Amino acid sequence: MGFEETRTRISGGRTVESDEGMPAAATTEWVGTPRPRRRAGLSIYSILLIMLLSVSVLSSIVVGVIGYVNGTQALRAIATEKLVEIRESRAREVTQLFDTIENSVKLAAMNETSKQAVVAFRDGFAALDGTSLDAQRAATVGAYYDDTFATQLSKATGEDVDGAAFAPKDDAARYVQANYVVPYDSWEEAILVDDAGDGSAWSAAHARYHDYFRAMTEQQQFEDVLMIDTQGNVVYTAYKGVDLGTNLLDGPYRLSNLADAYREAMSRNIVGEVVLADFAAYSPSLGNPAGWAVTPIAVDDEVVGALAIELPIDRINDVMTVSGQWARNGLGETGETYLVGRDGTMRSISRALKSEPEEYSRAAVAAGLAPDAAALSVQNGDTLLQQTILGSALSHAQSGKDGSVIQRDYLGRESITAYAPLGVGDLGWTIVAQETYDEAMAPVEDFTRNLILSTAGMIIFVCLLSLVLAQVFVRPLRRLKSAAQRIAAGEEGVQVDAGSSDELADVATAFNDMSRSLQAKSALIEQQEKANENLILSFMPEGMADRYKHGDEAITQDNEDVTVIFADIVGFEELALTLSSEEAVTKLNDLIRIFDEAAERYGVERVRTTRQSYVASVGLGTPRVDNARRAVEFALELNTILERYSVQQGVELGLRAGLDSGQVTSGLIGRARIVYDMWGDAVNLAYRVQGDYDEPGIYITQRVADRIPDTIVIEPAGEVVTKSGSQRVWRIQTHVPVTEG
Template sequence: MSDQATPTAAPTQWVGTPRPRQRPGLSIYSILLIMLLSVSVLSSIVVGVIGYLNGTEALRTIAYDRLVEIRENRSREVAQLFGSIENAVRLSAMNETSTQAARAFSAGFDELERQEPDAAASAQVDAYYRDAFAADLSEATGEDVDGAAFAPDGGAAGYLQYHYVIPYENWEEAIVSDDAGDGSAWSAAHARFHPYYRTMTELQGFEDVLMLDTDGNVVYSAFKGVDLGTNLFDGPYRLSNLAAAYREAMDRNIVDDVVIADFAPYSPSLGNPAGWAVTPIADDGEVVGALAIELPIDRIDEVMTVGGEWAMNGLGRTGETYLVGRDQLMRSISRQLQDDPAAYEGAAVAAGLAPEAAALSVQNGSTLMQQTISGGAVALALSGEAGTLLERDYLGRDSLVAYAPLNVDGLNWVIVAQETSAEALVPVEDFTRNLILSTAGMIIFVCLLSLVLAQVFVRPLRRLKAAAQRIAAGDEGVQVEAGSSDELADVANAFNDMSRSLQIKSHLIEEQEKANEQLILSFMPEGMANRYKHGDDAITQDSDDVTVVFADIVGFEELALAMSSDEAIARLNDLIRTFDEAAERHGVERVRTTRQSYLASCGLATPRVDNARRAVEFALELDAILERYSSQQGVKLGLRAGLDSGKVTSGLIGRARVVYDMWGDAVNLAFRVQGDSDEPGIYVTQRVADRLPDSIPVMPAGDVDTQSGVQRVWKVEAPAIIVEG
C-alpha cells in the first residue's frame, strides 16, 4: 500500500459578508455625548439658580421693607385718628355746654319719668317694636326677634321715643329735628343743645353722640336711635359694649379719662357693629353724667384705604392695609370689596368665608366684623410681635405681609399691610428673565442638540409610559405603535398583548361581580350584604320595633296540581314579583319565600314609626292582588296572613351555604296567628291593632296562647280603597 497524502478539508467560504443590522436609536457614543452636554447645561443652571436665589432674596427684602414702611405710616395715622377722637370727646365733655346739657337733659328726663304714661302713646311705641323694629332687626340679623324684649319699660323712655324716634322713617330725618313741640322741659333742652351736638356729629363724622345721666339712662341721642331713654344697667342693652364702657368710665371716676370700647354688634344699629368712646361729664368736680360717641367707621376706613389713592401710596394694584381685632375679624374695609364687590364675594367664599358673611359685607358695603383673618401674621401680631412673612391672605392669594400690634390704648388690634406676591415680586421676575437670557446664548446649541437626541431615544418609551398611565387610570384595550426597533418593538408587542388580556379579564371580572352582587342582594338586605362581602363571620341585627307579615297563598297547591312544574313555578314567580313590587311601594322588606308562603317585615332594614300601618296596608294590597289574579285567571286563590309587632332578630345562617332569615317572638306569633285559622283573611295581634288608624277597621277573631299569656287576635276588614305607602 503506497503512502498517499490525506487531503485536508477546505475552510468554509461565505458567499458574501453579512452586513450588520441597522437599528435606529442612540449609540453609546451618543449617550456619552448627551451626558457630557447635560453636565455642561447643569453647571450653567446651577450658576443661574444661585444668582436667582441671591437676587430674589435681595428684591424680596426690598419689597418687605416697603410694606413695613407703609404699615408704620398707616399705624401712625390710625393712632393720630384715635388721639383726635379722644381729644374731641374729652374737650366736648369738659366744656360748659356739655355740663349744662347734662343737667338739663337729666332734669327733663326725671320730670318725664314722674309723669303718668299716655296709654295711647305707649300702645303705639309697643306696636312699633312689635312690628317695625322686630322685622327690621330680624331681617338684618337673620334671626327671629321678639320686639317686646327691646321695648322701653320706663315712662320717660316711652315718651321720648314716641315723640322723637317712631315719627321718623330714618335717622337722617330725626337728627335735623330740634323740637317735637310737646312743651316738655326735655324738648326745651333739646331745642337749645341739639344744634351743637348735631354739628359736632356731622363735622367729626361720628356715627352718633349720646349723653347719659349718673343712673345709666340715655338722656340724649343725636340720631334718636331706639336706645334713647333706655337704661344701661337694667334695660335691653345692658349687655352691650356701650354699657360696659359706660360702667368702666363711671367706675374710674376720672374726669378727663376716655374709655374706648371695641366694635361689637349693637341692636339699636340693627345688629351692625358699633364702637364707643365714653368719658364722664363733671361740674365743679362732681360727675353729672357721661358723654359717649359712636366711633366713626368711615373715618377709620378713610385712613386705612388712604382715600382710595392706593398706587400713590405705594400699594399698587393689589396692595392694602387693614385692621384686625383679637377675635380675628376685620375692623376696617377690604380693598377688594371697595373696588369690586362681586369679585370680593366670590373670592372670600372660595377662601373659606361663610357665604352669609360675604353677602352681608357686600350688602352693607363693609367688612367690619364680617371678614375673618386667621393667618399666621395676625396670630403673631396678637401675641405682640411685629415682622413680615409670605402667606395666603383672606382671599386665598399668595401675599407678602407686614404685621404689627396697633399702638392704641384700649384696643387690642393689629395692623396688616400686604401685597400679592405676583405684583410685589415683579422685579424678581424681570431679574429672572434677564438672567435666563444672559445664560441662554451660551448653552442654546448644546440644549437643542440634547433635546433632539433625547426625544429620538425616549419617544417609544414615552408612548409606553402614556399607555401604561391610561391603563392605570382605567382605560381598556390601550395599544401602542410597535415601531421598527427590535427590542422596543418586542416590548411594545408584549405590552399590547398584556393590554388585550387585561381588557378581557376586566370584562369577565366585572360581569361576574355584577352577577354576584345581584345574587347576594336577592336574598339579603344591602347592609348585611356589605358586611358579608367584607368577611364578617357572625352577622345579626336586633330590631326592637318591627312588624312581621307571614302570608300564605291559599289554594295555590290545588292549582299547581293541575299544571306542569314549569308552568306552576312561572305563575308563582309572577305572583311573587307582584308581591315584591307592592312591598317596595309600602316600604316593606321581603325576608324569604317558599312555594306558597311569603315572610316580610316593615321597620327592619329601615326603621319606620308607622310600620304597623304600612304592613297591614301591604297585606291588604296582597289580598287585592290575589283577588284580581283569581278573577283574571279564572282560579280561586286567597290570602291568609298573620301580623305581629315586636322585637325580632335577623341575620345570616350557615357558612358554606348562607341563608338570610328572621326569628323572634314576633315572627313566631305572626306564624301562629295565620296558621290557627283555616279561613283566608288578614289576622293581627293586639299589638298591631292598637297601632292602626281608624281608617283600617278590625273585628275580633279569637285568642291565641303564648308564653307571655293569651293574645287577642283581630281580623282586618278590607276597606273599599287601599292607601299605598
C-alpha cells in the same frame, strides 16, 4: 527631453506613460500594501469654539442661578420693607386718629355747653317720669317696635327678633321716643329736628343744645353722640335711635359694649379719662358694629353724667384704605392694610370688598368664610366683625410681636404679610399690611425671563463670534464710517470708541477731536444766530423779523387801531450837562430799562428811543381792544417812575407825553442800515400833541379820551390844528390812582 515626455502616471511605484506619450489622469493609485491614514482630530477652531461655548454656558448658568437666588431674596426683602414702612405709616395715622377722637371727646366733656346740656337733659328726663302717653300714642310706640324695628333688625341680622323685648318700659323713655324716634322714618330725618313742640323741659333742652351736638356729630363724622346720666339713662342721642331713654344698667342694652364702657368710665370716676370700647354688634344700629369712646362729665368736680361718641367707621376705613388710593401709596393692584381685633375679625374694610364685592364674596367663601358672613359683608358694604383672619401673623401680633411672614391671606392668596400690635387704648388690635406674593415677586419673573434670554443670546453671540472673528478687525473702520455718515447727516458730538493703543485707535482719537471741534464751532454759530435774532427782535416785531430773514424787500404793515405814545424826559438834557458822557448814558440806560419793564407789563411795544425821547405803541404788533387804556396807564406809570427816580437821585425829571389813536403804518426803511419805524396820522398827531406843550404832563387827543375809563381824570388843554381840522387836547391829572391793567 520634451515637455510631453515628462507627463507620467504613477502606478505601483512605477512611472507609466500614457498611450500617446501624454500623462494619464491626475490620479494616484497605490499598488501593494496601503500607506497608514492619520487619526482624525479636533481643529484649533473647533477646540476654541468648544472652550468658548463651555465657558459661556457654564458661567451663564452659574451667574443665572446666583442672580436668581440673590434677586429673589433682594426683591422679597424690598417688598417686605415696603410693607413694613406702609404698616408703620398706617399705624401712625390710626393712632393719630384715635388721639384726635379722644382729645375731641375730652374737650367736648370739659366744654361748658356739654356740662349745662347733661344737667338740662338729666333734669328734663327726670321730669318726664310719671308722664303717661295716651292710649293711641302708646299703641304707636308698641307697633313701631313690633313691626318696624323688629322687622328691620331681623332683616339686618338674619335672626328672629321680638320687638317687645326692646320696647321702653318706663314713662320717660316712652315719652321721648314717641316724640323724637317713632315719628321719623330714618335717623337722617330725626337728627334734623330741634324741637318736637311738646312743651316739655326735655324738649326745651333739646332745642337749645341739639344744634351743638348735631354739628359735632356731622363735622367729625361720628356715628352718634350720646349723653348718659349717673343712673345709666341715655338722656340724649344725636341721631335719635331706639337707645334714647333706655337704661344701660338694667335696660335691653345692658349687655352691650356701650354699657360696659359706661360702667368702666363711671367706676374709674376720673374726669378727662376716655374709655374705648371695641366694636361689637349693637342692636339700636340694627345689628351693625359700633365702637365707643366714653368719658365722665363733671360739674364743680362732681360727676353728673358721661359723654359717649360712637367711633367713626368711615374715618377709620379712609385711613386704612388711604381713601381708596392704594396703588398711589405703594400697594399695587393687590396690596392693602387692615385692622384685626382680639376675636380675629376685621376692624376695617377689605380692599377686595370695596373694589369688587361679588369677586370678594366668591373668593372669601372659597377660602373658608361662612356664606352668611360674606353675604352680610356685601349687603352692609363692610367687613367689620365679619371677615375672619387666621394665620401665624395674627398670633404673633397678638402676643406682642411684629414682623413679616409669607402665608395665605383671608382670600386664600399666598401673600407677604407685615404685622404688628396696634397701641390704641386697651383694644388689643393688630395692624396688617399685605400684598400677594405673585405681585410682589413679579419682577423675579421678568428677571428670570431676561436671564434666560440673555443666556441664549450669549451662546448665540459666542457662536457667531467664533464664525466671524475676522470681522473684528474691520469693525473700528465701520464705526468710523458710521460716525462720519452721522456727522454728514447733521448730528453733532458724535464719538467713536478709540479702542486699544494701535493705529486705528489714533485715527479714532483724531476723529473724536475733530467731532468735538465741529460741535464747539456749531454751538458758537448757533449762539451767534440767537444773538443776531434777539438783536433783530429788539428793534422790530417778530412778524417783520420773519419776513426780513426770508429776504422780503418791502416790509410794511397797516394797522387800523393803534395808540401811539411820544414821551420826552423833561430835564434830562440839563441833568446830562452836569455829568460825564459815560454817566449820562448809564443813567439814561437805567431809565430806558425801567421803561421797557413797565412796557412789558402793560403790553406796550417800544418802537425807538433817542437821548430823551421814548416812542412806543399799543396794538401795533399785537392787536388789542383796550389799547388806549393800556397806553394811558403806561404813560401814568412812566410819570410815576420819573417822580420816584427824581426823589431817589435828587434831580428834577418830568414826563411830557403825547398820545393819539388811529391808523398807523409800520415797516422797515433802508437797505444797508435797516430802521424800524411807524408813520401815519396817529403818529404825527401824537408827536404834535407832546411837542406843542412846554409843561410836563400827559396830553391825549379826543380819540384817546373817548376810549379811556371814567376813573382817569382829564382836563382841557387846548386844541391842535391838523389838515382834517382842529383836534381837542386833554391833559391827564397824574396823581389820581389808576388800577393796573
